[in-house]
Amino acid sequence: GDSVTQTEGQVTVSESKSLIINCTYSATSIGYPNLFWYVRYPGEGLQLLLKVITAGQKGSSRGFEATYNKEATSFHLQKASVQESDSAVYYCALSLNSGGSNYKLTFGKGTLLTVTP
């Protein structure tokens, strides 16, 4: 089946340092991949951070960026300079646009980012 693999567990980064959370996907079902990053801030619900539906395109939000690399089947999340307020759990997710009724979103296991002062 379809799967998403992302940097596992916890990542700790000092404030103002750069960040990368790796995400790769495998799509075995029919359809064109759509890629998402969702985030859960402490005490809040899961929400969309950014999405990209076209290969080669880059999505950005709140200083984060991710580029949909079809050849590498990757969608890594990057930020040049993290802040303490970025501390959260980040999830990479995949859906397949087949024009049919399959709306399934496949999630990675999540990466807990802790930014230290």
Next chain:
Amino acid sequence: GGIITQTPKFLIGQEGQKLTLKCQQNFNHDTMYWYRQDSGKGLRLIYYSITENDLQKGDLSEGYDASREKKSSFSLTVTSAQKNEMAVFLCASSIQGARAEQFFGPGTRLTVL
């Protein structure tokens, strides 16, 4: 904007018990979803409903029933709770389509004694 409400927030049940979780959304979205999240794992899709009166199985539908009572509400039933089961159930909604952003509720935390 809109909001997704899930009730109850915490649910404690006994082994073998049938338990029902409820979800309401006021986004006027066509599509609603139920996910299960276990500690250290990603979200796994249990059921979704593309429109009112539709029901689609996800990867984890065994042991669950779902019901889309009306456009704004979507219920999930655990048909027989498993002892020591602990998980968070998340409800979400979206417009139709695989590209659509899903909006999530706060979750129901289930504990089975």
